[in-house]
Amino acid sequence: MQRDGNRNVTGQERVKVAALVSVGRHPVTGRPRRAEYDARAVEIGLSLATGGNLHLAHAGECSPESEAALRAYLGMGIAGVDVLQQPAGADIVPALEAWLRELGPRLVLCGARGETGEASGLVPFLLAERLGWSLVCGLAAVESVDGDSMIVLQALPRGQRRRLKVRLPAVVTVDAAAQPARQSAFGPARRGGLQRLDTPVTPDGDAQSWTTAPARKRPKRLKIVKATSARDRFKAAAAKAEGGGGQVLTGVSAQAGAEAILKLLREEGVLR
């Protein structure tokens, strides 16, 4: 894959960027890994800030398995990750908020949602609300950053893009529309450091009463036919796709036909 977004945006050396990373879970094997969206966020961070200006934080446990997953971020070419030590079942938002206030970055990059736990995707929203920073979802690329604003491309459904001017400091979420993360290299992953920081722990009271179970397969929606007679039921079962009530223009000139089509395209708003 071509990596044209990899170059540093010009005039960007002084911008302090933070990326919040988490330990992911491989969807097939269930092993800990670097989280897919978080890795993409780090990739964008690497294209914005060189080496020392990109700060990574992970809030959570630091067991040997999750340490291997966190080292995968280091293998992308990052010197160190701050690990805010939080036990399982703790609310990580206050710890992250305190860390961000102390660091004071201009831009915070997060994955759209985690791959373990509740994975509600709320953390960036809560952080932006509490810090009073701007928030943009679904970042595709950062075009330029200057002084107190940046210009970004936001990914929309159907492959569309939108250009936004966002005031800094900002929290930004990254999902599948951003470019894929680079591979993690073994050597840098071994050399990089995990700085364990002791932070105050806020227990997550609400989550105590939840029950968590492996995902059940969702029932498939049945096509309900409300027919009173057997004939109607048969017709519904054997029906071909028929619009019915469509307008048919017969014996019109090509010009008139084109005008009718253009009118409909305008109404639907698909012409740009």
Added chain:
Amino acid sequence: MNDIIRRDPRTEWIARNRLHPEHDAVLARMGGSTPAAKWMGPNGIIRRNPHAVGFIGPNGVRRIDRSGAQTANAGASARREAAAAPTRRQIRIETPAFYVAVVADMPGGRLSAHDRDVLGLARQLADEDSAGQGAVLLVSFGESREDALGDAGVDRVVSFAGERFEGYAPEQRLTALGGVERQHEPRHWLFPDSSLGGAELGRRLAARLGERPATQVWQIANGECTGRGAAGATDVTRRLPRIVLALPECAEPVSESTHAAESIAPPAALPQALRRIEDLGAVAVDPSSVALAEAEFILSAGNGIRDWGGFHRAASVLGATEGASRVAVDNGFMPRHRQVGATGTWVTARVYLAVGISGAIQHLQGIQQCDKVIAINTDPGCDMVKRADLAVIADSSEVLAALVELVDGVKKEQRNAA
């Protein structure tokens, strides 16, 4: 009109009793003006008139419909049709005990299937409380082009239109939702958990109100909700919170009742939102780089195309993603990954412009989810024309050339005006 079939046991008894003095008169009355197809003869034998059975079909041939859905007896058939037509209960809630607010995505001004599912869920929540009847309040942004909001189960509509809410304006929309929160204090806020905006707006509102929402919810039952957690690997069951972000197919859309969908005035004085995000507009994306499955506007070519240069030119001028039928791909005019249909890609375009495609069943399956289908074809009897919302029966290359000319002309005018 009263649709209830009323029986008169006495008349029926007279009709059965051929010795009754009023027997003939009653039979004539029951048969109506048309000759009776079946009656009891003087010797107690059922007599049939084969000429009175059935109806004259479109080709002038008498057709007999054994299901009884259509009979020569016009009055009876009208009554049966009225009974067969799905009638929705009209429901109007004068003073709701509480509100359930739904913020619909409404892409292109119409309710999406996801929106309808969420409205169905809201309907459940509004109806389940035995203490009082709740109302579903739809909050919509921008111009609405949906004319059957009531059929989707909406009791009240608050629509915020205007330049402030156009484009990407999450902060303005959030202040509007805050106004609705203050004015109506909905018992629940429901959002579609979709990338069209519902997921983002719902989370923003939850952060603003300080409520913890349930996300990726796919089931609500007995005051508890179940949602996906850990990227779809687990199910989290919890007490139903105030703010719910629901997945598609979380509930059945409303199908049995139609509601008032009265519009109520939006909150008058909204605080001015701090504008930290400025929308600089959509970026032109190369339509050919958009995946066919998620393209919004597809220009699709079939066997009827002779002028392929003209087709490609039309696609680039209209800004449409190119698609093709199986024949066009097999003949080598289009690459395989552009094939639409059961064996190719199932597309979800809003507008599908089919040029010279007759509409094989496999192809029609592939375009099932398209909103508007336009067909350009020379054969008025083909299946694609039957499926299409607009069909032009003409030579495809001429129509495409005229279309390109028109669009080009408009673009030139805009450039001159600018």
